[in-house]
Amino acid sequence: MIRISAPDTAEMGEIVEVKAMIQHPMETGYRRDAKGDVIPRNIIKQFRCAYGGNTVFEATFFPGIAANPFLAFCLRATRTGPIEFSWTDQHGETWSETRQLTVS
Amino acid sequence: MDDPTFSPIRWNRRTLLGAAGGTALAAVLPPMAEATPEEADAAIREMFGDKPINEGRVWVKLPPIAENGNSVAIDITVDSPMSDDDHVRRIGIFSPRNPIATIAEFRLGPHAGRAQVSTRVRLAGTQTLRVIAEMSDGTLWAGKATTYVTLAACVIG
Numbered sequence: 001m002i003r004i005s006a007p008d009t010a011e012m013g014e015i016v017e018v019k020a021m022i023q024h025p026m027e028t029g030y031r032r033d034a035k036g037d038v039i040p041r042n043i044i045k046q047f048r049c050a051y052g053g054n055t056v057f058e059a060t061f062f063p064g065i066a067a068n069p070f071l072a073f074c075l076r077a078t079r080t081g082p083i084e085f086s087w088t089d090q091h092g093e094t095w096s097e098t099r100q101l102t103v104s
Numbered sequence: 105m106d107d108p109t110f111s112p113i114r115w116n117r118r119t120l121l122g123a124a125g126g127t128a129l130a131a132v133l134p135p136m137a138e139a140t141p142e143e144a145d146a147a148i149r150e151m152f153g154d155k156p157i158n159e160g161r162v163w164v165k166l167p168p169i170a171e172n173g174n175s176v177a178i179d180i181t182v183d184s185p186m187s188d189d190d191h192v193r194r195i196g197i198f199s200p201r202n203p204i205a206t207i208a209e210f211r212l213g214p215h216a217g218r219a220q221v222s223t224r225v226r227l228a229g230t231q232t233l234r235v236i237a238e239m240s241d242g243t244l245w246a247g248k249a250t251t252y253v254t255l256a257a258c259v260i261g
Contacts, residue, residue, distance in 0.1 A: 013215035026258075028226070030203055056215035059223075064199060064207035066175040066224040073210075076217030078188075 002097045004085060009102045010077035018049070021070040022095060028063040035051045044069055046088040051101070052081035077103045138228065139205040144198045147205035148236055151196050155244050157236065162195075162247030164235045172259035173227040182219035182237045182245070192219040196237040201231040202257075226257035 005019040022044065029041025046061045047059040048071070057073050075083070086096035139147075148157070164178040184192045193213045197207040207225050219237070227233075232250040239245065 017220075028203075051134065051215065054215065058211040060209040062203050062204050062206050062208060064197075064226050066203060066226050068213075070224050072220075072222040073212070074216050074218040074220050076215055078215075 002095060004099055005096055006099045006101065008100070009104065012077060012103055014077045015074050016077055017072060017074050019072045020084065021068055022053055022087050023068050026063065026065055026067045035084050042090065043088050047071060048086050050084045051075055052079055058060060077101060079103055127134055129209060136144050138203060139199060141200040144200040144205040144234060148196065149200055150208065150237055151209060152201045152238055152244055155242065157246045159242055159246055161245040162235050162237045164233065164249035166233065166248045166249040166251040167250065170227060170251045170253045173229065173253040173254050174229050175223065175224045176251060177224050178233065179222045180235050184219045184239065186214050186217055186219055188214045189240065191240045192202065196236045197225065197230060198234045198236070199227070202226065203226045228246050229253050229256045
């Protein structure tokens with residue numbers, strides 16, 4: 001499950017805040033299950049946000065990022081276009097979500 | 105039994121339960137390596153190289169007390185106009201106490217408009233996090249924040 005908070009419209013040059021969260025255990029690889037066996041590491045490694053096709057924000061995560069990784073950052077509204085959010089886990093699996101920003 | 109050097113532990117119910125609990129906890133918990141402040145310094149050098157680090161321009165906000173180390177909100181703001189020729193290029197978060205010193209790396213640029221990032225981190229105990237920002241001119245700036253963690257990540261859950 002992905003949750004995005006981003007405005008639909010903005011004025012030219014306005015700085016908007018976007019928030020993105022994806023549901024994921026971010027298993028650290030340091031925990032053990034009830035039997036005492038190590039639970040293997042399973043984390044999201046990369047986050048990327050592209051606006052109008054250009055990468056505007058990227059993140060690399062380590063096990064020190066909490067479960068259900070959350071990010072809030074800013075974007076300068078320069079043109080009408082899609083804002084794409086994508087996450088890639090350590091196995092290369094990706095998830096993505098797109099929002100449209102209309103700039104007036 | 106009036107020998108003053110002999111002081112046996114009085115095995116009442118409380119000490120017995122306490123000792124038993126401690127032993128059981130020690131047996132259940134996996135041995136966990138902690139990073140040291142030196143490892144955090146090494147992780148900073150690995151990400152940003154050997155350039156001098158200036159104090160300032162980076163503002164880090166953590167709650168004064170974190171009741172649950174599994175999810176602690178961190179807000180980072182860097183003093184920067186975020187223009188085409190003067191902006192923040194990268195930000196790194198480093199822990200002197202977690203099993204892995206590097207917590208996250210962010211890459212941003214003038215499109216961000218404002219050098220401001222928030223996320224949630226895991227903390228394996230009370231500590232001072234360091235945040236390093238690399239500017240477009242290559243200079244490095246550092247800020248830090250301390251939080252008291254009452255329930256450390258990794259210990260439970």
